[in-house]
Amino acid sequence: MDRQTRLIERIRAVAPELSTDVLEFRRPDLVFMDVEKDVLVALLTRLRNEGGFTHLVLLTAVDWIEDKVFQLTYLIHNPEEGVDLGARVKLDRDLPVMRSLHHLWPTAATYQRELKEMFGIDFPGSPRLDRPLILEGWEGPPPYRRDFDTLRYAEETYFPRPGRSTIDPEAHMRERRYPDNGGGNDQA
Numbered sequence: 001m002d003r004q005t006r007l008i009e010r011i012r013a014v015a016p017e018l019s020t021d022v023l024e025f026r027r028p029d030l031v032f033m034d035v036e037k038d039v040l041v042a043l044l045t046r047l048r049n050e051g052g053f054t055h056l057v058l059l060t061a062v063d064w065i066e067d068k069v070f071q072l073t074y075l076i077h078n079p080e081e082g083v084d085l086g087a088r089v090k091l092d093r094d095l096p097v098m099r100s101l102h103h104l105w106p107t108a109a110t111y112q113r114e115l116k117e118m119f120g121i122d123f124p125g126s127p128r129l130d131r132p133l134i135l136e137g138w139e140g141p142p143p144y145r146r147d148f149d150t151l152r153y154a155e156e157t158y159f160p161r162p163g164r165s166t167i168d169p170e171a172h173m174r175e176r177r178y179p180d181n182g183g184g185n186d187q188a
Contacts, residue, residue, distance in 0.1 A: 003029050003081070006083075007028075007081065007083045007085075008023065010051050010052070013050070014046045014050045014051040015046060015047070018043075022034055029083045029084060030084045030085075030086070031083075031084075031086070032073075032086040033086070033087055034089070034090075035088065035089050036089070037090070037098065040087060040089045040099075044087060044101060047085065048076070051078065052078040053076040053077060055076065055078075055079060055105075056075075056076055056105035056108055056111075057075040057076060057077050058073075058075045059072065059074050059101075059108060059111035059115070060072070060111075061073075061115050061118075061119050063119065063145055065093070065147060068093045068094065069090040069092060070090070071088055072089050072098060072115075073086050073087070073088045074087045074088075074089075097122045098122075099125075100112060100123040100126040102123075102127060108126075109128065110133070112126045113128060113131070114133055116129050117135055117138075117142065118134070118143060119144050120142040120145065
């Protein structure tokens with residue numbers, strides 16, 4: 001039995017209610033599936049306890065601003081089988097709240113702190129969620145949201161420094177390579 005078939009069988013054994021139509025294979029050892037928010041924690045709990053997916057590899061987010069949602073992706077690993085499973089869930093962008101998984105994988109708390117700080121996604125009950133992780137002293141909106149205007153924030157927050165100039169990279173390198181020829185080419 002190949003890895004892909006074993007992975008399908010493992011998922012079916014743990015979550016028979018899931019249709020294999022929702023499985024999106026990227027490689028024989030990597031599959032993604034979209035899961036409803038209300039069933040995610042229960043499903044990941046079963047996959048960890050009964051399916052051998054004992055390692056949380058990462059938890060990340062994507063801002064689908066056009067669709068007004070955040071997509072969370074939980075990537076979990078089964079070391080016995082050497083396979084990874086990504087569970088994707090969509091959250092309303094206006095009220096992004098997801099149950100914490102730090103009780104399953106303690107490392108989830110760190111990922112959740114980062115996602116709270118950078119995207120504004122809330123994970124009620126997660127330890128130290130409101131303590132700064134990366135942006136100590138930050139007083140702006142979450143900077144990883146796609147509607148965050150970096151230029152405007154920089155202009156409003158930092159003062160302009162005099163003496164800055166922009167140099168054309170091509171002209172600069174030509175001058176450095178051919179200083180005796182006024183930046184021209186040495187070939188005759």
